[in-house]
Amino acid sequence: MSTKDYGCFFCDGKSSDYNGTCNQCGNPINIGDELLNLTIDDYKLLDIIGRGYYGWTLRVEDKYQPFAMKIVPLHRLKKDTIGVEEARNLVACSPHRNIARFVRPINMSVTILKQPIDVLCLVFDYIDTGAKSLRIFNLDEGFAPTKKDVVDILSGIASGLARMHSRDLWHDDLHDDNVLIRPVQPDENLPEQYEAKLIDFGSAKKQIPGEPEHGERSDYIYLSKHILNLSARFEWASRGRLKPMDRSFTRRLRQIAQCLADTNVTRRNYEPSQVVLAIRSALNETMTGNDFPTFAEMKDQMHVSLNDPLANVNAINLAPQDIALLFRDGLGWKNRIEKSEPVLVVGPRGCGKTMLLRFLSIASQARPRKGEDTPEDVAARLDKERYIGFRVSIGEIRTPFIRSAYKKLEETNEPLAEDFCREYINAHFAYEVLRTFTWLQEECLADITSDDLMMLSSVVSKLLSIDDKTAMRSSNLNEVVERIDSRVMELSNLSNPMSYKPTKLSNDDVLFQLAKAIKSLSWTKAKDVSFLLDDYSPTLLPSFAIKAYNPVLLRLSSDVKIKISSEGDGPVFTDTLGRKYKEGREITKVNLGEVYFQNNEATCQQFFDQILTARFEETGKGSLEELKSILEEHEHIGNFGKYILEADKPGNVRFYGFKLLCRLCSGDVSYIIELLHSIAAGQWGLANNHVDKTRQDETTKQFTQRQLASLRSTATYGPKLYQFAEGIGNLLKQYVLNSKNPGKPDERLRIEVEGAIELSAKAKEMEDELFRHSVLIPGGSGKSKKGLPTRKLYVRRLYAPCFPFSPTRQGCIDLELDEYEEWLLDPSKIWIKPKSEMPLFEGIDDGLS
Numbered sequence: 001m002s003t004k005d006y007g008c009f010f011c012d013g014k015s016s017d018y019n020g021t022c023n024q025c026g027n028p029i030n031i032g033d034e035l036l037n038l039t040i041d042d043y044k045l046l047d048i049i050g051r052g053y054y055g056w057t058l059r060v061e062d063k064y065q066p067f068a069m070k071i072v073p074l075h076r077l078k079k080d081t082i083g084v085e086e087a088r089n090l091v092a093c094s095p096h097r098n099i100a101r102f103v104r105p106i107n108m109s110v111t112i113l114k115q116p117i118d119v120l121c122l123v124f125d126y127i128d129t130g131a132k133s134l135r136i137f138n139l140d141e142g143f144a145p146t147k148k149d150v151v152d153i154l155s156g157i158a159s160g161l162a163r164m165h166s167r168d169l170w171h172d173d174l175h176d177d178n179v180l181i182r183p184v185q186p187d188e189n190l191p192e193q194y195e196a197k198l199i200d201f202g203s204a205k206k207q208i209p210g211e212p213e214h215g216e217r218s219d220y221i222y223l224s225k226h227i228l229n230l231s232a233r234f235e236w237a238s239r240g241r242l243k244p245m246d247r248s249f250t251r252r253l254r255q256i257a258q259c260l261a262d263t264n265v266t267r268r269n270y271e272p273s274q275v276v277l278a279i280r281s282a283l284n285e286t287m288t289g290n291d292f293p294t295f296a297e298m299k300d301q302m303h304v305s306l307n308d309p310l311a312n313v314n315a316i317n318l319a320p321q322d323i324a325l326l327f328r329d330g331l332g333w334k335n336r337i338e339k340s341e342p343v344l345v346v347g348p349r350g351c352g353k354t355m356l357l358r359f360l361s362i363a364s365q366a367r368p369r370k371g372e373d374t375p376e377d378v379a380a381r382l383d384k385e386r387y388i389g390f391r392v393s394i395g396e397i398r399t400p401f402i403r404s405a406y407k408k409l410e411e412t413n414e415p416l417a418e419d420f421c422r423e424y425i426n427a428h429f430a431y432e433v434l435r436t437f438t439w440l441q442e443e444c445l446a447d448i449t450s451d452d453l454m455m456l457s458s459v460v461s462k463l464l465s466i467d468d469k470t471a472m473r474s475s476n477l478n479e480v481v482e483r484i485d486s487r488v489m490e491l492s493n494l495s496n497p498m499s500y501k502p503t504k505l506s507n508d509d510v511l512f513q514l515a516k517a518i519k520s521l522s523w524t525k526a527k528d529v530s531f532l533l534d535d536y537s538p539t540l541l542p543s544f545a546i547k548a549y550n551p552v553l554l555r556l557s558s559d560v561k562i563k564i565s566s567e568g569d570g571p572v573f574t575d576t577l578g579r580k581y582k583e584g585r586e587i588t589k590v591n592l593g594e595v596y597f598q599n600n601e602a603t604c605q606q607f608f609d610q611i612l613t614a615r616f617e618e619t620g621k622g623s624l625e626e627l628k629s630i631l632e633e634h635e636h637i638g639n640f641g642k643y644i645l646e647a648d649k650p651g652n653v654r655f656y657g658f659k660l661l662c663r664l665c666s667g668d669v670s671y672i673i674e675l676l677h678s679i680a681a682g683q684w685g686l687a688n689n690h691v692d693k694t695r696q697d698e699t700t701k702q703f704t705q706r707q708l709a710s711l712r713s714t715a716t717y718g719p720k721l722y723q724f725a726e727g728i729g730n731l732l733k734q735y736v737l738n739s740k741n742p743g744k745p746d747e748r749l750r751i752e753v754e755g756a757i758e759l760s761a762k763a764k765e766m767e768d769e770l771f772r773h774s775v776l777i778p779g780g781s782g783k784s785k786k787g788l789p790t791r792k793l794y795v796r797r798l799y800a801p802c803f804p805f806s807p808t809r810q811g812c813i814d815l816e817l818d819e820y821e822e823w824l825l826d827p828s829k830i831w832i833k834p835k836s837e838m839p840l841f842e843g844i845d846d847g848l849s
Helices: 032-036 084-093 134-139 147-166 219-237 244-260 272-284 295-300 320-326 353-360 375-384 399-403 405-412 414-442 450-464 468-473 477-492 510-519 543-554 592-598 601-619 624-631 640-646 658-662 669-680 693-713 718-737 761-772 817-825
Strands: 044-051 056-061 066-073 102-112 115-125 179-183 194-198 343-346 387-393 528-534 560-565 588-591 748-754 776-783 789-795 811-816
Touching (some): 084 147, 147 194, 219 399, 414 450, 592 776, 601 624, 669 693, 718 748, 718 761, 748 817
Parallel strands (some): 343 588, 387 528
Antiparallel strands (some): 066 115
């Protein structure tokens, strides 16, 4: 979204009112007319193009041609750069067709309202021929982009970013007013209809190695929003005409956007140049077919899509066939979530939550497996399955919440806003049910009749309609699919939120109604019906939407099975009526990180080996034995703590070897696969392909530093998260270095908090952030030696400088509740660095920064 505040031209004050007055000096904020009366060098000032926080952009012309001129008061700029940095950054990135060309700077003094003001004027090419900001295009109801238009605009934005990033620059303010869209003229002989131009480099920042971008101003976050918004615009403009391939196209774009929105660099998998290729592939790969392919297409896709056995660790981006081919359940996750009540699946990022839910969905289960050569073979297997699952990902449908239509409803009519939130998610489940059964019938993968489809479409039609008579006339399957498509598009682009009228899809019994209809079919009568809601997380959904939707999930009959995944410790389960849903009564929580820590090292290693073996077997490149040969083993794998203590200096400790690297895992499997990929990439099939131990050590430490540094960019809590992780890591290191017996090093992998009283609201917020970003991993409860209840909290190994630990993992840090709360509120109290403290990692401050 665009900047809401406007800086004063005369002082350091500001105002959120464009036509208001400065909160410091009282001068008017809007001085556009006065600017147009100025004389600047040989330029004639014609009109105002735009207004940002720092200055104004005007259309000007010299004797020959028009230009754009940005006028910024010097007092708004850093004194040591006097504004030249923006010019330098532009020159460094030029020429590039997706970046506005810089012409020249002008330093001068102007008089506005009888006050002399020193200004910097930056002159750029004027983007003519009807160019408007992306925000204006998105607000224009006449803007009806084709799929190619969407690809061209997004590719242009990503290409401009790729140039900036190749020059080690963040744009850092890429909102939709800083992206110009220029309609291409027929005589230009270009293949695009629209060309994107990045403008306003005033906030650009140098990239610092190891330091991620800047929270909600991140280039990746903004690019994600542009992808989501243009996807929604395409769907809205194509309402009533969407084909399955169009749906597949926008779904693929939303998956890319979801991945870009992940602030963790390791899991993002994309650089801007790769985004360009991914966006273009989304168009090329969906010219035919859709998310539910034919059986013949599925047979052609029996091979995994990965080119490298350790590539693509984010389950969001895995191709549909990859899920069935790569999923392994060595720790018994499926058995743990087979409950009659709703199940919340949580755990650290990268632990396999999305992989698990995608595997459980019928979209994955119905894909042919090895030895299944006909639809009848798949149908025979599916007949024996006890459940049928329908998955919806919040990450892919978050667009209306980014666009904030619900907020206007919330301000004026909260019950109506709650209806909107429920209806939007319920509509996606209803659509998923209809298209899944249609696909199963068309491909002869299940014994589904036309009458079955008619009955299901009739149920959905009734949910779509306020008038039951209308519903009965609209039970034709294709018509109902079309209507629910249009309804989703309408909700995604509410031009007037106050005109919203809820359908019965806003009721809290919609999933029950759908399950009841599904169970009435002969093929599914004996099956459990599971609704799988992926990424039901506060980071993706506002708390208001979660509270509105909780009653849909948590007050159901036993005919409906609910599986929810969420980051960290999950969302708060209360609703807008103030009802609180309790774990163990209305919902069961399964923490995949806790499952990991509850098993011994040998079981965890076997689990890891199974996952890696599947990747090697399916890609046909390398093998687990070859990887072990490439990395070898650490000589001190049996007692790493003793190795640390016996080193001449803590900084001489080296981290390498297959088992040692695997032991860095705290349930966050995908991160360790990515680390192994960073170390072993390009080594497959080469003679003498051992990776030098020093290189393994350096790569591991750099990887760890990036993980820790990424905490700093987290909005609001970033510095405290970093300080908490740093403090815990140093405290654990100190326990090891102070060990009196090298044979039994004092290694403490977890915290045990004694006390049953709840944390204060502020402390709980901090704890939730620690869980959400996997600094701490909940590990269940127990009792202290005094018989009091305790909570186990595991420390993510990557954040501890002595992270491998020895296999016993018996030690813990005992805290009383008030001590733990003090740590949460002020992480600086966890550990104070002595002046004589030696770093564990040579050349790296504390092994952490």
